[in-house]
Amino acid sequence: MQAARLSKQVPVGSGYLTILRELDLEIAAGESVAILGASGSGKSTLLGLLAGLDLPSGGAVRIAGEDIFALDEDGRAALRGRLIGFVFQSFQLLPALTALENVMLPLELAGSRAARQQSLAVLERVGLGDRLHTYPKHLSGGEQQRVAIARAFAPQPKLLLADEPTGNLDSATGARIIDLLFELNREQGTTLVLVTHDAELAARCGRRLRLADGRLEAE
Amino acid sequence: MNLVRLSWRMLLREWRAGELFALTLALVVAVGGVTAVSFFTDRVSQALGGEASQLLGADLVLVSDHEIAPIFRQEARRRGLKLARTLTFPSMIISANDNRLAEVKAVESTYPLRGTLRLESAQGESPAPGIPAPGTVWLDERLREQLRLAPGGRVELGAAQLAVVGTLSFEPDSGGSMFSIAPRLMMNLADLPATRLVQPGSRITYRLMLAGEANAIAAYRAWAASRLNRGERLEGVSDARPEIRAALERGGKFLGLAALTSLILAAVAIVLSARRFLERHLDGCAVMRCVGATQAQVFRLYLYQFLWLGLAASLAGCLLGFGAQWVLARQLEHLAVGGLPAPSLLPVVQGVLAGMATLLGFALPFLQRLQRVPAIWVLRREMGLPQRFNLLGFGLGVALLAGLLLWQAGEIRLGLTVLAGLLGVALLALLLAYGLIWLLAPWRSGMASAWRYGLANVVRRRHASAGQVVALGFGLTALLLLTLVRGDLLHGWQSTLPQDAPNRFVINIQSQQLPALRAFFSGRGMAGPEIFPMVRGRLVAINGRPTTAADYPDERAKRLMEREFNLSWAARMRDDNRLVAGHWWRAGEGDAAQLSVEEGLARTLGLKLGDELSYQVAGQGFAARITSLRKVEWDSFRVNFFVIAPPALLARYPASYITAFYLPPGREALLNDMVREFPNLTVIDVAALMGHVRAMMDRVAAAVEFVFLFTLAAGLMALYAAIAATREERMYEAAVMRTLGASRRQLALSQLTEFALIGLLAGGVAALSAMGMGYVLATRVFHLPYHFNPWLWVVALAAGGLGVTLAGWLGTRGVLRQPPLLTLRQLT
Structure with a gap:
């Protein structure tokens, strides 16, 4: 994944606030990178741009050689479905679907015929083989995040983006989630980019970058 | 993916x-x-359409x-061709008891030539063997009960004595008892x-x-059509019972419009529910x-x-409608034409279409907003919020509802009037609601806290509150x-009638009977009532130009032109008539060719002072000018004439004569004597007539009330x-x-205060409207x-x-049960 001269400005009152300043970033396949930074430093904005969830004010992002901002909104969605997995701080499971259905969702959206088998296998792998038909509101926070991780890994993405994956969990549960995340990362050879405040989590990544004043610096 | x-x-x-x-229940x-009304009108129109030749007999x-x-x-x-003759006329029937x-x-x-007569007996209903044998009659159930006839009883009809041998339950060419004010004797x-009832001037x-x-x-129709004289007309299968058809179509139309108001309220529920649906699914969409x-x-x-959802709810609604139409059919069974056929599937199609159109028309703008939720929403709520809500988005829904209204009304003008009326009432109610909320706002300060929060909520959510109101x-x-x-209007009307307002009308009096009739009254200690002459004449020309019913677009004018007028003569104007234009004739005035016309009739037929009207009476003609217009109090129940x-x-x-008199309670026997002495007289019991009319109105009103129950439920x-x-907002608070x-x-007190206030405001708006x-109905219409x-x-406030x-x-109530921390965790 490459980001070149990536910048983002948002209108504030009469002027503009610069969040990212012509930032360059290159992440090799299989690498794990932690992006650290103070609250409001623009970590989530960067993550959103890397995934094509938002449009930059300038610059480009290429994933697997493809310029994601050259695609239209639906093209980016399809690319995400094919290549990118997500894990969010607040889990973001669909309350109307069971654990299994939540995991199946991206596979079904991509038209996979083996959605059910793949999802069952991943849920088994994250230790939720006995909670397949449970709805999110009946799962603990740790269990919900494990479902979210299963959902992210089920389509076997090339790139996994995680936004504060332990931010809503207590430390013991958070530690187990981190173990799981890295184990799956290793097993599937996924490229991992995560945004965090958590120094312990960041320490487990191969590379750590700090976002300050709209630019990335290596730690 | 299998999205379905x-x-x-x-x-x-x-x-x-x-x-x-x-949303679903609404x-x-x-x-x-909507379908209850459609099912019912469908059954009736099938009865009218499919069995039209039976309707005609x-x-x-x-x-x-x-x-x-x-x-x-x-x-x-x-x-x-096969043929059969019938004669129908009103007449008094006397039994031993009544x-x-x-x-x-x-x-x-x-x-009858088509269809069969049916008789009711202890064994149930069965086809009749032909017609009543000579010397016998069949009565319908109503007449049999009114006359308190024992089995095998006899009745007097004019000069004849006839044995009652059957109870008539169905005749194919009758429109059901709703449309015949008097019961039937066949x-x-x-x-x-032998009855000697057929006399000159009899209404046969x-x-x-x-x-x-x-x-x-x-071929016969074509032959006969060119040979019809005045007072003769042909009725074919297609124009069978036009009055029933018209009445039912109108009734169905209004019931349908009443039912549509529930669809409008359902649209409100759909908008509110769909908005909540949107808010709760923003995250899910962004994740997807x-x-x-x-x-x-x-x-x-x-x-x-x-x-x-629309399909399931609409089908469930159709089921509910199917059940409910039985209630309607029972309320209006007197409208029914001898047993209604089973309904067709058409109302189901109509119901599903109406349901889907309303649901999609009002939910689509929200679904479109959902699809536009940007993916970044999942990470940064403050960025990329879906665009603000746009009222224009409901254009489709409003157009669909307006289309449904116009379609149900069947005519553009009525549809637009109803639409404008509904919009007007809604706008007025909205203004009233906002006004009342505005008036309530300053009261907050002096109240106990729970009440104050309740009131504050109404004021703060003023748009939602006004909508609910x-x-x-x-x-x-x-x-x-x-x-x-x-009830008030009916009561108001009854109280305008004096206690001794005439309650019996007597018609068909022949001139040679006048002295005997006067003597009859005085011999029984009653003041002789005023007796008025009546000449039946047909209006054939206005100002020398021949006129027919076809010249008038107005239905009432058409009816007036089709039948003969009851003309009367008088030397002086009655006290309860009021001259509004022209002058009354003076004794000994040279020109007798003058007419005084009731102003309502003049308006309907477009007549004015000075017009010359030509009448045809018993084969002779006369012409006279209108020299005065009168205002008549028709609901005084006294005898009055148009011309x-x-x-x-x-x-x-x-001429024949007519009179009206007050028969005090307990003196009903006098009528038996009168009809025995003057068999050709027809006595109309106004009280019974009014009772019958009121019973019909009650049934129709009950049907309308029933339909409006759906409106209230919606x-x-x-x-x-x-x-x-x-709810979430309330839970959070x-x-x-x-x-x-x-x-x-x-x-609880603060929430109940809020609801009670909304209810009281709605009650206030309802009471005011x-x-x-x-007021408008009482003073302008009645x-x-x-x-x-x-x-x-x-009642409204309670x-x-x-x-x-x-x-x-x-x-x-669930909001109050949950521990606060759990609520806050769920919501944040």
């Missing part, structure tokens, strides 16, 4: 979570109301107000001369019924966009859910109008949806207040003094206040 399957699963889950309860109720009928010339019969025989006015029908042995035509309708091959009937869903996929996923006020207004206001002439103009024509669903829409130390009682409409009824306010408080409490 996924959408179904997601919908089931939403349903289990109670997300779509209010739709079920509204579709139920023949394939073609020649109807006349005088004896039909033999040539019509001879020609029918020559063409090989007397009653009945509609007598004398029939030939070939009657006799053999051969007995008619002659019918020549014909049946045969379609071609022969068509993150994991690769295209905008079209997201849209289709939710569209399918709403399609499933209007939705509920709508339903309540309809019910108040149909119950209290209707009056000076005695010199009309006295030379054959209004309650709109309220429920409004409560559900603010309650949790914060609980954290700050508020007791459950305080919280019902009062306004009652010309009655308006009396304020305080119960209107009591029903609104208590009903809404109860509904609100049921909808939010």
